[in-house]
Amino acid sequence: xxxxxxxxxxxxxxxxxxxxxxxxxxxxxxxxxxxxxxxxxxxxxxxxxxxxxxxxxxxxxxxxxxxxxxxxxxxxxxxxxxxxxxxxxxxxxxxxxxxxxxxxxxxxxxxxxxxxxxxxxxxxxxxxxxxxxxxxxxxx
Amino acid sequence: xxxxxxxxxxxxxxxxxxxxxxxxxxxxxxxxxxxxxxxxxxxxxxxxxxxxxxxxxxxxxxxxxxxxxxxxxxxxxxxxxxxxxxxxxxxxxxxxxxxxxxxxxxxxxxxxxxxxxxxxxxxxxxxxxxxxxxxxxxxxxxxxxxxxxxxxxxxxxxxxxxxxxx
Numbered sequence: 001x002x003x004x005x006x007x008x009x010x011x012x013x014x015x016x017x018x019x020x021x022x023x024x025x026x027x028x029x030x031x032x033x034x035x036x037x038x039x040x041x042x043x044x045x046x047x048x049x050x051x052x053x054x055x056x057x058x059x060x061x062x063x064x065x066x067x068x069x070x071x072x073x074x075x076x077x078x079x080x081x082x083x084x085x086x087x088x089x090x091x092x093x094x095x096x097x098x099x100x101x102x103x104x105x106x107x108x109x110x111x112x113x114x115x116x117x118x119x120x121x122x123x124x125x126x127x128x129x130x131x132x133x134x135x136x137x138x139x140x
Numbered sequence: 141x142x143x144x145x146x147x148x149x150x151x152x153x154x155x156x157x158x159x160x161x162x163x164x165x166x167x168x169x170x171x172x173x174x175x176x177x178x179x180x181x182x183x184x185x186x187x188x189x190x191x192x193x194x195x196x197x198x199x200x201x202x203x204x205x206x207x208x209x210x211x212x213x214x215x216x217x218x219x220x221x222x223x224x225x226x227x228x229x230x231x232x233x234x235x236x237x238x239x240x241x242x243x244x245x246x247x248x249x250x251x252x253x254x255x256x257x258x259x260x261x262x263x264x265x266x267x268x269x270x271x272x273x274x275x276x277x278x279x280x281x282x283x284x285x286x287x288x289x290x291x292x293x294x295x296x297x298x299x300x301x302x303x304x305x306x
Contacts, residue, residue, distance in 0.1 A: 034190045036200050037202060066160055
């Protein structure tokens, strides 16, 4: 269901847990689907011994994809006109991520009414891993 | 990164939606999707990133018959830098700092996209934990089989002097 301009207002919020205890296997699954096989995400030996990280970590785009689920669950399917994020902290296996969305503007754009939202995805320690924004077309 | 042919297929959309943990039937169930406002299966918002599958020179995909830099007998198969003419999107050899998509219309199975890279800017910043940071922007325009713009993607990659651990 898409959002309606008559029902939505600035300051409205939505929150959703987008992954619980992220598995290395899900990171592998994302590598396979997206085509980004960088071993830093999937190869424990390479990530630790060659790249010098404590373990593998998720693709930023996996975090953006997980977050996108919360965004479309809030604004409805096929409604996004913009979706942009900044990756502010790495996401590690075992992390549990929650996305919080807040409506920052409801405005006219051409013939449409759109909502701008701000997006923050945090890990189980309350640290932001992703911040961003999106714009979605609203029903009248 | 020039992508000459990126065919958008329902099975790829299904696998991508699974990978991002999205059970929404709009990405997998044609019968359900037909009865919704969008009228058919669409792709999830970040699906265009999987254009990497169709980039013949993508640096971060093992190539048949060529050595791969991930672990095998040794922790690294090879030690190498990106070669001239190879592409790896916004995050080549570094980390992905930002990603932005502008949607001109919804992406659907049956679309056949081309991806054209436009020149982006490069800038530097001094980081507290990582030393000097070099940011590189990549803009990709995805057009459909009729030449219409479907998605504009803007990625920012960053190279750091030191490993960032958290």
